[in-house]
Amino acid sequence: MKVTQLLMVDHEQVMAMLNAFANGDLEPSGVASFWKIKDALELHSEIEKTIFYPALESFAETSSLIEQSYGESQELTDLLAEMSPAESMWDDQVSKLRDLVTKHADKEERELFPRAESLLGEKELVRMGEEAQKLKSEQPRTGSSTRTRGQAG
C-alpha cells in the first residue's frame, strides 16, 4: 500500500471516530474512545513526521506546505496534550480537535498527496508505506489499558 493511501485510511478512521465521539455523550466508553483517538492521531503524526514529510520538504512544490504541516502537527500535539475530560474546556477542545483534524485531512488529501504522488512515484510511496506499516506494528498502541485516567495535566 502506498503511504498516501495508508495515511488517507488513517484520516478516515480518525474522522469516523471523532464524529461518533462528538455525537455521543461523555460516558465512560466515550472517554475510552478519546484515548483511542489520541493514540491513533499520535501514531499518524509520527508516521508523517518521520517518514512522509522529510521526503517532501526539499521539493519546491511542497516545501512550504510541509513547513505548514509541521506547524499544524505541533498544534495538534499541543492540543492533545492539554485535553482532559475533566476540564471545563472539554467541549471546546473536542470541537477544536475536530476542526484541526478536518482541515489537516482536507489539505493533505487535496494539496499534498497529489503532489507527493507525482514527485515521489509509486515505487517510493509503496516503500514508505511499508516503513509506515512497520512503525505501526512495532509500536502497538495499548490504548486506555495502560493509561492513568482521571488525572488532570
Ligand SMILES: [Fe+2]
Ligand atoms: Fe495526515
